[in-house]
Amino acid sequence: xxxxxxxxxxxxxxxxxxxxxxxxxxxxxxxxxxxxxxxxxxxxxxxxxxxxxxxxxxxxxxxxxxxxxxxxxxxxxxxxxxxxxxxxxxxxxxxxxxxxxxxxxxxxxxxxxxxxxxxxxxxxxxxxxxxxxxxxxxxxxxxxxxxxxxxxxxxxxxxxx
Numbered sequence: 178x179x180x181x182x183x184x185x186x187x188x189x190x191x192x193x194x195x196x197x198x199x200x201x202x203x204x205x206x207x208x209x210x211x212x213x214x215x216x217x218x219x220x221x222x223x224x225x226x227x228x229x230x231x232x233x234x235x236x237x238x239x240x241x242x243x244x245x246x247x248x249x250x251x252x253x254x255x256x257x258x259x260x261x262x263x264x265x266x267x268x269x270x271x272x273x274x275x276x277x278x279x280x281x282x283x284x285x286x287x288x289x290x291x292x293x294x295x296x297x298x299x300x301x302x303x304x305x306x307x308x309x310x311x312x313x314x315x316x317x318x319x320x321x322x323x324x325x326x327x328x329x330x331x332x333x334x335x336x337x338x
Contacts, residue, residue, distance in 0.1 A: 192236040208289075208309040233258065234257065237274050243334070243338075244333070248337070251288065287319045303319040
């Protein structure tokens, strides 16, 4: 049994340790980290999953960004502890957090990732949305919570003020 709840300040370093465990060294050199630097993750959308003993099993974070004059949420990173992989926890984190984003009035979410994996959650390639280099444009994906959520949204992705 897992408990999913919003990430708190007390979770920060344990979540960072999970990300260090799950991702290659130098993950903070990725272009998406420039958009996160000095910006806190979105409270209520950034979540942790803990087992009945309180052990961290997975985490997902969201960050506010701007695309031209438009607001969006940047999803990531998402990680599941290696001992809990293959249980569907990543999908559970995605679905639960996206539902919270939609219910909270977020118009659109973007990420940098593999289209075959994230496509099952409704993400599609974004044309005209430019992540800081060196990001492969094929990996810039978006999900809108309304049919026209991405209409006219183009330009460089920048940090939220």
